[in-house]
Amino acid sequence: MSIGSDAGDAGTSWPRVAVFGAGAVGCHFGAKLAEAGVPVTLIARPAHVDAIRKDGLLFESGGQQRRIAISADTSPEPVRDADVVLFCVKTRDTTEGARSLVPLLKPGATVVSMQNGVDNVPKMREAGVDALGAVVYVAASMPGPGHLLHSGRGDLVVGEYGSAQAPSARAAAVSELFERAGVRCKLVADVRGELWTKLVMNCVFNAMSAVGRSRYGPLVERPDTRAVARDLVDECVSVAKAEGVPLADADTLYEAALKLGQAMAPATSSTEQDLSLGRPTEIDSLNGYVAARGEALGVATPVNRALAAMVRLLDVARR
Known part of the structure; x- marks a missing residue:
């Protein structure tokens, strides 16, 4: 080797x-x-x-x-x-x-x-x-x-x-x-396109799992959280396109996210784990990153921005 x-x-x-x-x-x-x-x-x-x-x-x-x-x-x-x-x-x-x-x-x-x-x-x-x-x-x-x-x-x-x-x-x-x-x-x-694909998955599950103190399974079973997941995917894809990163279309990534949630139904996100243990989260590299890049590129990201803000509030409160 x-x-x-x-x-x-x-x-x-x-x-x-x-x-x-x-x-x-x-x-x-x-x-x-x-x-x-x-x-x-x-x-x-x-x-x-x-x-x-x-x-x-x-x-x-x-x-x-x-x-x-x-x-x-x-x-x-x-x-x-x-x-x-x-x-x-x-x-x-x-x-x-x-x-x-x-x-x-x-x-x-x-x-x-x-x-x-x-x-x-x-x-x-x-x-x-x-x-x-x-x-x-x-x-x-x-x-x-x-x-x-x-x-x-x-x-x-x-x-x-x-x-x-x-x-x-x-x-x-x-x-x-x-x-x-x-x-x-x-x-x-x-690896950049693959990293962005993973970022989309993280943005779908990390903040919602943390704010809702939920495992992945319920997030893909409930119609309301699936709708939020779809909004998150759409925003991430829009920012990636503005960045010039080659990425699959939103429909494909949304379906991939649902399959991932089903395959990892018992799991909780690393963000939820960090909050539970009183550790600082990585939200500024996840939903917060998408929101920040969206602002810089003129792309609206209201759902990512809101979830990132809520995680930061929980982060401060629990620490």
Whole structure:
């Protein structure tokens, strides 16, 4: 593999992987790689690291539990030895997190942004890290220290951020890494359209799930919330078109959102989880981002704007 390798189980050659900012997303994909024999280190908060070092990562999915042995550290030092760094910090920490990586990355290491939002890679480049973009589709949460609860899906899309005619070698290597580990990972030349497609899904579910304290299922079952979802999709598509981003039509994306909600019916959004735990949300990278870009581009986004404002009010009140 072009991104470096290390001897794994049964002589399999794997790159060394560090998961920087290992919350629910990072723990899920780090665990899937570790189970395949990839040498993975989770860089996470002390409570999670202590629990994982003591008993392994508790992985709960489909009513079944298992414990996965995986390295964990509170220090970013494992980045120095990593061939691949999965960058999983919250969007509000993108710039600071990227700057902290700069002196640690070894030559040739590949960094993959596995975050919500559509503008993380440009921010990372400004901070000195030329990252790949990835679109993450997984419903997961951390209900306790070292405890991952997986509620649905678990697949990725990876590619360069910018106009490219064909997938890059490093993106192909990352896709191969996940595919070999049993994680579906679609490879694309330019990830921007895929990031915007995911943004549309996030704008449909994150704020409504948070404001209504609802799982995804009821949001796609009720006629009134489906109508709000349709308005959200229409606004997002209008802003994307004004940005010049190639995106599917609103009808297609609305149907995709309904299918996603049905497939992930038991899930709650990361925004709802952040509010419940008293953590700052990423709403300014989701509905708030669409509203802000809409204002800059002269596109009306009243539903995204209203939901973003309500989430901010809840954010302040709960913290």
